[in-house]
Amino acid sequence: MSNNNVECLECGADVRVPGNVMQGEILKCGDCGIELEVTELNPLTIDLAPMEMEDWGE
Amino acid sequence: MSRLQVGIVGASGYTGGELLRLLSQHPQVEVMQVTAGRNVGKFVHNVHPHLRGQLNLQFIADEGLQPCDILFLALPHGQAQQSIEHYTALAPRIIDLSADFRLHNPTDYATTYAHDHHAPTWLDRFVYGLPEINRQALIGANYASGVGCNATATTLALWALVKAGILNADQPIFADIKVGSSEAGSTPTPASHHPVRSGIVRPFQLTGHRHEAEVRQALRDCGDFDIRMAVTSVEMVRGVAVAVHVTLPTGLRERDLWQAYRGTWKGEPFVRIVHEQDGLHRHPEPRLLAGTNYADVGWEYDPTTGRTVLLAAIDNLGKGAAGSTVQCMNLMCGFDETTALTFGGIYP
Amino acid sequence: MSRLQVGIVGASGYTGGELLRLLSQHPQVEVMQVTAGRNVGKFVHNVHPHLRGQLNLQFIADEGLQPCDILFLALPHGQAQQSIEHYTALAPRIIDLSADFRLHNPTDYATTYAHDHHAPTWLDRFVYGLPEINRQALIGANYASGVGCNATATTLALWALVKAGILNADQPIFADIKVGSSEAGSTPTPASHHPVRSGIVRPFQLTGHRHEAEVRQALRDCGDFDIRMAVTSVEMVRGVAVAVHVTLPTGLRERDLWQAYRGTWKGEPFVRIVHEQDGLHRHPEPRLLAGTNYADVGWEYDPTTGRTVLLAAIDNLGKGAAGSTVQCMNLMCGFDETTALTFGGIYP
Numbered sequence: 176m177s178n179n180n181v182e183c184l185e186c187g188a189d190v191r192v193p194g195n196v197m198q199g200e201i202l203k204c205g206d207c208g209i210e211l212e213v214t215e216l217n218p219l220t221i222d223l224a225p226m227e228m229e230d231w232g233e
Numbered sequence: 234m235s236r237l238q239v240g241i242v243g244a245s246g247y248t249g250g251e252l253l254r255l256l257s258q259h260p261q262v263e264v265m266q267v268t269a270g271r272n273v274g275k276f277v278h279n280v281h282p283h284l285r286g287q288l289n290l291q292f293i294a295d296e297g298l299q300p301c302d303i304l305f306l307a308l309p310h311g312q313a314q315q316s317i318e319h320y321t322a323l324a325p326r327i328i329d330l331s332a333d334f335r336l337h338n339p340t341d342y343a344t345t346y347a348h349d350h351h352a353p354t355w356l357d358r359f360v361y362g363l364p365e366i367n368r369q370a371l372i373g374a375n376y377a378s379g380v381g382c383n384a385t386a387t388t389l390a391l392w393a394l395v396k397a398g399i400l401n402a403d404q405p406i407f408a409d410i411k412v413g414s415s416e417a418g419s420t421p422t423p424a425s426h427h428p429v430r431s432g433i434v435r436p437f438q439l440t441g442h443r444h445e446a447e448v449r450q451a452l453r454d455c456g457d458f459d460i461r462m463a464v465t466s467v468e469m470v471r472g473v474a475v476a477v478h479v480t481l482p483t484g485l486r487e488r489d490l491w492q493a494y495r496g497t498w499k500g501e502p503f504v505r506i507v508h509e510q511d512g513l514h515r516h517p518e519p520r521l522l523a524g525t526n527y528a529d530v531g532w533e534y535d536p537t538t539g540r541t542v543l544l545a546a547i548d549n550l551g552k553g554a555a556g557s558t559v560q561c562m563n564l565m566c567g568f569d570e571t572t573a574l575t576f577g578g579i580y581p
Numbered sequence: 582m583s584r585l586q587v588g589i590v591g592a593s594g595y596t597g598g599e600l601l602r603l604l605s606q607h608p609q610v611e612v613m614q615v616t617a618g619r620n621v622g623k624f625v626h627n628v629h630p631h632l633r634g635q636l637n638l639q640f641i642a643d644e645g646l647q648p649c650d651i652l653f654l655a656l657p658h659g660q661a662q663q664s665i666e667h668y669t670a671l672a673p674r675i676i677d678l679s680a681d682f683r684l685h686n687p688t689d690y691a692t693t694y695a696h697d698h699h700a701p702t703w704l705d706r707f708v709y710g711l712p713e714i715n716r717q718a719l720i721g722a723n724y725a726s727g728v729g730c731n732a733t734a735t736t737l738a739l740w741a742l743v744k745a746g747i748l749n750a751d752q753p754i755f756a757d758i759k760v761g762s763s764e765a766g767s768t769p770t771p772a773s774h775h776p777v778r779s780g781i782v783r784p785f786q787l788t789g790h791r792h793e794a795e796v797r798q799a800l801r802d803c804g805d806f807d808i809r810m811a812v813t814s815v816e817m818v819r820g821v822a823v824a825v826h827v828t829l830p831t832g833l834r835e836r837d838l839w840q841a842y843r844g845t846w847k848g849e850p851f852v853r854i855v856h857e858q859d860g861l862h863r864h865p866e867p868r869l870l871a872g873t874n875y876a877d878v879g880w881e882y883d884p885t886t887g888r889t890v891l892l893a894a895i896d897n898l899g900k901g902a903a904g905s906t907v908q909c910m911n912l913m914c915g916f917d918e919t920t921a922l923t924f925g926g927i928y929p
Contacts, residue, residue, distance in 0.1 A: 186491040208509040282862040283869040283928040286853050505634045514630040521631040524927040579872040580631040
């Protein structure tokens with residue numbers, strides 16, 4: 176993973192990491208929409224952010 | 234570089250009209266003649282009102298056709314094959330939007346359309362006009378056949394996992410297809426009469442769909458698939474939405490499916506993968522594709538049972554007909570493949 | 582020539598989304614920032630699904646706004662006027678899509694919107710943003726206000742005969758307006774809940790419509806017209822269709838009306854006269870205008886009684902909002918007026 180990208184844990188897409196990223200910041204994957212939480216800065220570590228499931232059904 | 238001169242035969246129907254709309258915005262071609270049986274002498278906007286103020290063209294009779302660079306045939310099924318010699322004498326490049334030259338195998342044609350083909354020697358001279366699965370053959374070709382709309386949606390829904398070897402020809406493929414009213418064309422019938430067509434969910438053709446042979450042909454390199462298409466008409470004018478019911482191996486991860494889809498579709502200008510975790514639009518939907526050449530593809534997979542639904546949505550007049558034929562023309566003539574096809578749809 | 586840097590404040594609503602769609606196809610500008618209150622961090626295609634694969638932009642918070650060349654304000658009514666100083670400090674050109682700066686007269690504003698204007702000194706610095714009736718004032722302007730959709734349809738329906746002096750301010754003007762659901766915006770309400778909104782013909786607001794003041798202001802040079810707008814919601818998402826009931830002198834000939842309409846509208850890139858003798862589409866219809874910046878205008882006149890119905894159709898998100906604001910931007914910045922606005926609609 177290059178210094179300003181991480182790999183999405185769900186779908187494997189490249190997710191851009193902003194230069195001024197902070198611990199606890201939420202990054203959104205452009206391909207699959209999952210939200211990733213930056214758990215550590217050095218080394219840059221991410222985890223799936225808790226997502227409250229919206230009621231989407233008909 | 235002067236514009237290529239283009240003619241459309243049968244330009245008063247819905248596919249002919251969509252073709253006219255797209256070509257009128259194409260910087261490298263000029264539509265110089267359009268024929269229509271029952272509308273000779275009328276201006277195109279008398280039949281296609283949205284083209285008012287955009288084109289100053291009148292329909293001519295078939296007999297009035299002049300030689301030109303490219304001829305699009307948007308005739309009812311069965312007519313192109315009866316006068317193919319006449320049309321190929323008029324233009325070095327022909328793109329036929331009907332089903333007449335889609336199936337390469339004459340016996341496939343006879344079983345599907347219940348009569349022998351009138352020009353079988355031409356069948357293998359026409360390249361199947363779905364660029365996403367046949368791009369190399371289309372580049373520089375002279376003759377191309379348009380695609381069937383329901384077949385295109387089904388083929389594109391299956392393509393990624395078939396190519397990746399995750400879905401094999403060892404099971405029946407159940408394709409449940411929802412369609413709009415423009416698929417039946419511009420001629421009114423009792424079934425298209427608004428009071429009985431509006432707001433329906435009408436199972437229309439549930440076995441022996443003519444497009445099954447076309448899908449089998451498209452997938453033939455990967456196996457002989459048992460394609461079972463069933464069509465239901467719903468409240469929609471433009472649009473095809475297909476849900477294909479299959480069973481995959483259990484225990485696959487989302488990334489495995491993403492990898493197969495990205496491997497197949499990455500870089501394709503008109504195919505988008507729609508597989509979202511949240512929001513209203515998690516899967517492909519046809520409404521926001523109206524007027525575009527897009528095909529949106531996606532899936533839903535249950536790792537515990539392997540139960541899978543493969544999804545695709547297109548505009549039957551776009552990627553399912555006129556959009557793909559303009560894309561074919563671009564490939565045949567060496568133009569940028571997306572020329573005149575960049576309208577991205579509107580929403581809501 | 583490097584692209585002008587553009588920002589959209591409030592880009593998650595329907596007008597903001599249409600603006601984003603149009604500007605993303607504009608060769609002379611680049612949308613570099615979009616704000617949205619409740620969608621910060623999301624990609625634009627998470628809110629506007631049709632933009633998937635076309636833009637790689639994420640919503641930022643209002644506080645994150647950077648100085649830029651042009652700022653479009655697509656905020657709910659009342660917000661732009663409260664922070665106009667903040668926005669004008671960020672960009673030399675502002676186009677506000679709300680009603681906040683449409684009415685030049687503060688008392689008009691107070692009576693129409695039942696509260697005093699928060700920034701009255703700015704009112705006469707904003708140019709009314711309907712190019713068809715205000716082009717000269719928009720050329721090179723810095724501040725323009727967007728138009729009201731129902732007002733625009735009504736103004737354009739009346740304009741030709743008012744300017745020709747055939748219709749005068751000596752009678753009440755009855756404008757019966759049919760509207761779609763996107764006019765109410767993207768926030769769900771009990772009235773927009775599909776089971777109770779689908780398929781209705783619901784008289785919605787029949788007296789005291791807020792847009793009446795806007796129409797009176799547009800026609801003021803030709804007299805003080807008694808505009809009476811009544812709105813009915815119908816089965817439609819995008820679209821406004823207005824029928825204005827008036828009485829003209831008896832004995833006029835068709836050619837007199839054509840002359841008045843041609844005199845006013847000839848050469849206008851986005852106004853089409855639709856007055857046909859036969860065919861399905863003899864009068865303006867909103868459906869085939871969806872996604873376009875067109876306004877179709879027409880009439881029906883009975884020479885024996887002078888009874889007349891003046892007609893107009895637009896897309897409320899196009900000519901009635903985002904389309905007109907992009908047209909204004911083109912005039913303000915010296916671009917060709919039709920840039921990024923040439924989509925001509927689809928049919929059926």
